[in-house]
Amino acid sequence: xxxxxxxxxxxxxxxxxxxxxxxxxxxxxxxxxxxxxxxxxxxxxxxxxxxxxxxxxxxxxxxxxxxxxxxxxxxxxxxxxxxxxxxxxxxxxxxxxxxxxxxxxxxxxxxxxxxxxxxxxxxxxxxxxxxxxxxxxxxxxxxxxxxxxxxxxxxxxxxxxxxxxxxxxxxxxxxxxxxxxxxxxxxxxxxxxxxxxxxxxxxxxxxxxxxxxxxxxxxxxxxxxxxxxxxxxxxxxxxxxxxxxxxxxxxxxxxxxxxxxxxxxxxxxxxxxxxxxxxxxxxxxxxx
Amino acid sequence: xxxxxxxxxxxxxxxxxxxxxxxxxxxxxxxxxxxxxxxxxxxxxxxxxxxxxxxxxxxxxxxxxxxxxxxxxxxxxxxxxxxxxxxxxxxxxxxxxxxxxxxxxxxxxxxxxxxxxxxxxxxxxxxxxxxxxxxxxxxxxxxxxxxxxxxxxxxxxxxxxxxxxxxxxxxxxxxxxxxxxxxxxxxxxxxxxxxxxxxxxxxxxxxxxxxxxxxxxxxxxxxxxxxxxxxxxxxxxxxxxxxxxxxxxxxxxxxxxxxxxxxxxxxxxxxxxxxxxxxxxxxxxxxxxxxxxxxxxxxxxxxxxxxxxxxxxxxxxxxxxxxxxxxxxxxxxxxxxxxxxxxx
Numbered sequence: 001x002x003x004x005x006x007x008x009x010x011x012x013x014x015x016x017x018x019x020x021x022x023x024x025x026x027x028x029x030x031x032x033x034x035x036x037x038x039x040x041x042x043x044x045x046x047x048x049x050x051x052x053x054x055x056x057x058x059x060x061x062x063x064x065x066x067x068x069x070x071x072x073x074x075x076x077x078x079x080x081x082x083x084x085x086x087x088x089x090x091x092x093x094x095x096x097x098x099x100x101x102x103x104x105x106x107x108x109x110x111x112x113x114x115x116x117x118x119x120x121x122x123x124x125x126x127x128x129x130x131x132x133x134x135x136x137x138x139x140x141x142x143x144x145x146x147x148x149x150x151x152x153x154x155x156x157x158x159x160x161x162x163x164x165x166x167x168x169x170x171x172x173x174x175x176x177x178x179x180x181x182x183x184x185x186x187x188x189x190x191x192x193x194x195x196x197x198x199x200x201x202x203x204x205x206x207x208x209x210x211x212x213x214x215x216x217x218x219x220x221x222x223x224x225x226x227x228x229x230x231x232x233x234x235x236x237x238x239x240x241x242x243x244x245x246x247x248x249x250x251x252x253x254x255x256x257x258x259x260x261x262x263x264x265x266x267x268x269x270x271x272x273x274x275x276x277x278x279x280x281x282x283x284x285x286x287x288x
Numbered sequence: 289x290x291x292x293x294x295x296x297x298x299x300x301x302x303x304x305x306x307x308x309x310x311x312x313x314x315x316x317x318x319x320x321x322x323x324x325x326x327x328x329x330x331x332x333x334x335x336x337x338x339x340x341x342x343x344x345x346x347x348x349x350x351x352x353x354x355x356x357x358x359x360x361x362x363x364x365x366x367x368x369x370x371x372x373x374x375x376x377x378x379x380x381x382x383x384x385x386x387x388x389x390x391x392x393x394x395x396x397x398x399x400x401x402x403x404x405x406x407x408x409x410x411x412x413x414x415x416x417x418x419x420x421x422x423x424x425x426x427x428x429x430x431x432x433x434x435x436x437x438x439x440x441x442x443x444x445x446x447x448x449x450x451x452x453x454x455x456x457x458x459x460x461x462x463x464x465x466x467x468x469x470x471x472x473x474x475x476x477x478x479x480x481x482x483x484x485x486x487x488x489x490x491x492x493x494x495x496x497x498x499x500x501x502x503x504x505x506x507x508x509x510x511x512x513x514x515x516x517x518x519x520x521x522x523x524x525x526x527x528x529x530x531x532x533x534x535x536x537x538x539x540x541x542x543x544x545x546x547x548x549x550x551x552x553x554x555x556x557x558x559x560x561x562x563x564x565x566x567x568x569x570x571x572x573x574x575x576x577x578x579x580x581x582x583x584x585x586x587x588x589x590x591x592x593x594x595x596x597x598x599x600x601x602x603x604x605x606x607x608x609x610x611x612x613x614x615x616x617x618x619x620x621x622x623x624x625x626x627x628x629x630x631x632x
Contacts, residue, residue: 035411037359086593092410093357097549098592100359104542105585108578220538224422227415231408265426268419272404275416279407 005136007253013139015229015249016146017211019242020204021222022229023153024197027160030236031169031193032088034095038103040223042198045106046072046205047214051119061121061206068202076198080191088190089176103219110216120213121206145207150242152200157238169193173236221264228271234281243283247274319462323455331458333567335526338465341563342519343540344547345468345556346512352554353476353484354508355491357410359541360417361516363401363424366536368394368517369524370428376444383444383525384456387518394517398510406506418538425536439531442524460522468515473556473612480507488554549588552598556612561599 025039036042046068053064083102087094129140160166171179172186180186208214208222228248233240248267255266274281323331343365350356371393376383401420408416428434445453475481483504486494495501520540524530543566551562573580595601 029411035415037415083589083593092414093351093553094592094596096357096411096414097545098589100542100545101585101588101592103585105582105589108581108585112578112582220418221422224415224419228419231412231416259430261430262426265423265430268423268426271419272423275407276404 011250011253013142013146015246016149019245020149021226022241025226026230037099041106041219043222044219046202047209072198072202073195077191077195080194118213118215121209123210234283237283240283335461338461339519339523342468344544344559346515347544348548357414358417360421362540363421364513364516365520368520369530369535372521390521391514394513398513428532552600
């Protein structure tokens, strides 16, 4: 019983991080109708960037975010302006294949720069901290990362729902032609949106790298978890993405209890089963 | 135009046709007799060429004609290879005889997987198939009966002498490569091809005209699964060992995508051109390791941005050949268009 409760809690905390992975993907699908195949690889890029900043400047992981977030924003903005804007808005195929190529490039650049060895970020004093509630032990670091993920999801929800920027983004998402007619510069908006997405990827990268060792080829799996969280929750629904992430996290950790190597398998299985039961996602509106 | 010029034109076409057929016959005879003419190393490389070509052709059919972009196409490579190895080792049968069984396994797997996968569409379908491939990889990785992470050898092959084994695998690969091209051409020229092209051009219009869209897509999915499954089975007969990480590897689909993008999506010539370019690049630059892959990735990105139609699209329309005769043209399209409307 205690083990089950502990697995459930850990699954929820892991799932919140997956939801944060999915948040960027959800925004990019929602606003630009584009799935970025390199999404997972960019999480890994963020992790390596943090690692470099930490060792060069001799600072902690959370302080390093002050550098990582602006750098990731700039990277996203530049990529959108010079590359993604050329293919976005046509069919689904072009952005998909373009980012697929980008994914291969990123993985091999990382391998060339940092070798194929795994790395991890030092969490410092936080690493070993934990406390007990009714005999169930909770790590401080996973809890903080889960809370930070939920806070970011909330902030994004507010940004999309209640600001001028959010209204523009929703307008472009609903009808790019009309949005352009009433004065929305969609290409410039896309640059800012992708910058924001990359900043979130930076935060997700640090939280991820603090708890799991990473290597240049770790990206595709992160992409799949993000994707599952987004589709499971229902497209364009940020709280749905959180729920989707939680389901995947819990399924993975309970799966790993059944057979240690099968954790991710049960995550994928939960995704497939949910897909058969509710193709539009758990919180999605049925279309047509 | 006088009768004389017509008959001389006919004579010239007949002459061209005959010399083309004669040339094809010579090439075919040469290709079939490769095992007597070359080394094992050349044969092994050609097995790679033919099998990868088949997978790229399948990917291109799905993406270019069915609108089904599958990043997880390698799942069928793995399923084909594993079903052949497992059956041959269990039943102690000659693996060449079991190739049809591998095709059946891939087809059944495709039909079953269509049930969840076809609930997704577009980019979601693309990533969804990748999830499926990952599931199969993890499952075989954790199946002791399939050799887990170390994979399994093809035991029955040890009874066959080296020359026969290499020649047999080469002919099997040739059959898969050429066979998949011939079958694809026949399918595209037939009613399924017409249905698929109408879906590609406008799905709502196809539906409204009574095209069985879902059935056509599933038929294409199963066909491409069989092609990829056979390619996988033959490819791992070549290496005599199948492992989860190699056979259920994204590298298969990545190479297929690169070939299709570079050659031209939605044509049959595209994968041929793309495969030649891919292997020329690989044999020349593979020694550079990660830099080679960076170059390949950048080339794919550049192609998507500057020439989304691939190498084939760079040839001007009027010089473009249609060697497989799958393009459909409106009859008398050079005439005034209004003349072709029925007049009442």
